[in-house]
Amino acid sequence: MPKKLIPLAIAYDFDGTLAPGNMQEYDFIPALQMKSKEFWNEVKKKAKEQDADEILAYMDVMLRKADSEQVSVRRADFKNFGSKINLFPGVDSWFKRINQYGKSKGVRVEHFIISSGLREMVEGTKIFKEFSKVYASGFMYDHNGIARWPAIAMNYTTKTQYLFRINKGSLDVHDNTIINKFVPKEQRPVPFENMIFIGDGETDIPCMRLIKDQGGHSIAVFSPKKKGAKSKAENLIVEGRANLSAVADYSASGKIDRAVKAIIDKVEAAGRIT
Structure with missing residues (x-):
């Protein structure tokens, strides 16, 4: 055997x-019309204000900014962003x-x-x-x-x-x-x-x-x-x-x-x- x-x-x-x-920095953050430093500073600010986990804070900022900038956030969209890594x-x-x-x-x-x-x-x-x-x-x-x-x-x-x-x-x-x-x-x-x-x-x-x-x-x-x-x-x-x-x-x-x-x-x- x-x-x-x-x-x-x-x-x-x-x-x-x-x-x-960070994977978000390739195409996703630029699509929000933001620079990486600006995005992560907002994440840290949100986490501090809400006494929140920083991972949850970055996910929240991703969705809110995507909505305000009319960036589509379906699974296929995230996969497309990932393909550029x-x-x-x-x-x-x-x-x-x-x-x-x-x-x-x-x-x-x-x-x-x-x-x-x-x-x-x-x-x-x-x-x-x-x-x-x-x-x-x-x-x-x-x-x-x-x-x-x-x-x-x-x-x-x-x-x-x-x-x-x-x-x-x-x-x-x-x-x-x-x-x-x-x-x-x-x-x-x-x-x-x-x-x-x-x-x-x-x-x-x-x-x-x-x-x-x-x-x-x-x-x-x-x-x-x-x-x-x-x-x-x-x-x-x-x-x-x-x-x-x-x-x-x-x-x-x-x-x-x-x-x-x-x-x-x-x-x-x-x-x-x-």
């Missing part, structure tokens, strides 16, 4: 991790390359997004098909298909819920029957030791720390063009929140490529021992 593949899950933030900047070097070929390497080692690699950005915009990217599940902030839509209300708002700590969903195999957001149920460690589909989290910002820290503390691996990436990003990523290692820092370059033989392949080797070796 064919040998059963060992599961390995890689979870990624999106903005600043797989793509430079640029990706970091090597991302286009990353998934096929890592999947093939994993398979050659008897490891089945699955990819997940856990992001404070918009799931609808991720759906519009050319890499959307590579993910088993996209966990990101998103909207509910009315009978005309227009975004009216947040469905999910992903902030610092809510992100960690989705690592447990992957760990327990409870992948549907609306279904809480398994996520809140006791599942013995040996019965969980993807052990935390077989998980990698790749992120870049403060909203990723709880996920990074959880995965690292549970025996998995966390990688802090940074854009070389962003001032202070390298020292910020390196500091996450000093603080014990990440295992590795690297430039956000997913090209073959790059630092991230080598690190993830080494982790696959480690998972394969552990699988042989057990």
Whole structure:
């Protein structure tokens, strides 16, 4: 009988991790006749005034400004905005390359997004098909298909819920029957030791720390063009929140490529021992 593949899950933030900047800044914010700094300043002001979660505040500002500027906000519109997002070097070929390497080692690699950005915009990217599940902030839509209300708002700590969903195999957001149920460690589909989290910002820290503390691996990436990003990523290692820092370059033989392949080797070796 064919040998059963060992599961390995890689979870990624999106903005600043797989793509430079924030996804709203490519085409959506310009469509509102605003500059990025102006938009985010209004978000912070709204959050402070209402004592609100900043993720919910940005979603509210998106809808209000879109209404005032007559910018359509149907799911297809968000997907179209997402199609304009640029990706970091090597991302286009990353998934096929890592999947093939994993398979050659008897490891089945699955990819997940856990992001404070918009799931609808991720759906519009050319890499959307590579993910088993996209966990990101998103909207509910009315009978005309227009975004009216947040469905999910992903902030610092809510992100960690989705690592447990992957760990327990409870992948549907609306279904809480398994996520809140006791599942013995040996019965969980993807052990935390077989998980990698790749992120870049403060909203990723709880996920990074959880995965690292549970025996998995966390990688802090940074854009070389962003001032202070390298020292910020390196500091996450000093603080014990990440295992590795690297430039956000997913090209073959790059630092991230080598690190993830080494982790696959480690998972394969552990699988042989057990």
